[in-house]
Amino acid sequence: MEVTRRRFLLGVGWSAFAAMIQGTLAATGRFMFPNVLYEKPLRFNAGRPSDFPAGSKAFPRVSEAFKNSQRVWIFRNDRGMYALIAQCTHLGCTPNWSDAENRVRCPCHGSNFSPEGDVIAGPAPQPLFRPAIRLNDDGEIVIDKGFVENKAGARDRGDFFLEVAPTA
Numbered sequence: 001m002e003v004t005r006r007r008f009l010l011g012v013g014w015s016a017f018a019a020m021i022q023g024t025l026a027a028t029g030r031f032m033f034p035n036v037l038y039e040k041p042l043r044f045n046a047g048r049p050s051d052f053p054a055g056s057k058a059f060p061r062v063s064e065a066f067k068n069s070q071r072v073w074i075f076r077n078d079r080g081m082y083a084l085i086a087q088c089t090h091l092g093c094t095p096n097w098s099d100a101e102n103r104v105r106c107p108c109h110g111s112n113f114s115p116e117g118d119v120i121a122g123p124a125p126q127p128l129f130r131p132a133i134r135l136n137d138d139g140e141i142v143i144d145k146g147f148v149e150n151k152a153g154a155r156d157r158g159d160f161f162l163e164v165a166p167t168a
Contacts, residue, residue, distance in 0.1 A: 042146035044070055046083075048139055049164045052076045060115050062097050072131065072143060073097060073104075075115060080163040082155075083133050083143050084117050089150075090124040104128065117150060126150055132159040 046066060052074055055061035060077040067073060071086045071094065088095050088106040095106040095113070103120060104113040111122030118127045132147040141162070149155045 040070065043142060043144045045136070046072075046074060046141040046143050049076075049081060049135075049141060049162075052081065054078055054164075059102055062099070062115070064097060066143075067094075067097075070143070070145070072145070074141075074143075076164070080161055081133060081141070082161045083131050084113075085129045085131055085145060085148065087129070088124055089119075089126045089128060090122070116152075117155070118152070127152075130155045130160040133162045134159065135162065 044066075052063050053061050054076050055078070057077045057079065060075040063074040063076075065074070067086050073084045073086055075082050075084065084104070086094050086104075088108070088111055090106065090109055090111050093106050093108040095104045095111070097103075098105050102115060104115075104117075106112070106122065106124070109123050111124035112120040113124070113128050114120055116127075117130060119125075127150040129148040129150045132144040132149075134142055134144075136142050147159060149160045154160070
């Protein structure tokens with residue numbers, strides 16, 4: 001069979017049309033299976049208050065038990081407990097707690113934070129965030145990272161500070 005110019009252009013046209021239909025069907029089929037981002041829940045149980053030894057107001061005791069899994073530190077002083085989200089407010093790095101200096105230090109750009117989360121030094125524009133902390137009906141600590149605060153007056157009471165009696 002002889003291939004004429006008309007037959008060649010007709011074949012190219014139908015091939016392009018078939019490729020377009022296949023691409024449309026493939027995109028429609030992919031749309032039926034959306035991408036899902038599976039993240040850890042924002043609320044988690046952290047144990048009982050007796051699991052965390054008390055410190056003083058100036059030198060609270062810090063638990064790093066949830067730093068890797070939930071990006072949260074739990075602090076306990078003589079009045080009660082609070083948590084800080086372990087995420088620098090400068091660029092989102094994960095800072096480290098320094099027992100020797102009694103402060104949070106960001107290794108990336110040098111931000112320093114007090115145990116309360118206030119900026120001491122560095123480029124961080126605002127204090128660290130505190131997630132909500134409360135006791136559930138079973139007496140376990142529940143931390144909710146979906147509800148946060150970093151203003152000095154509001155973070156020291158209410159949902160962001162859990163008053164716990166000193167341990168004997």
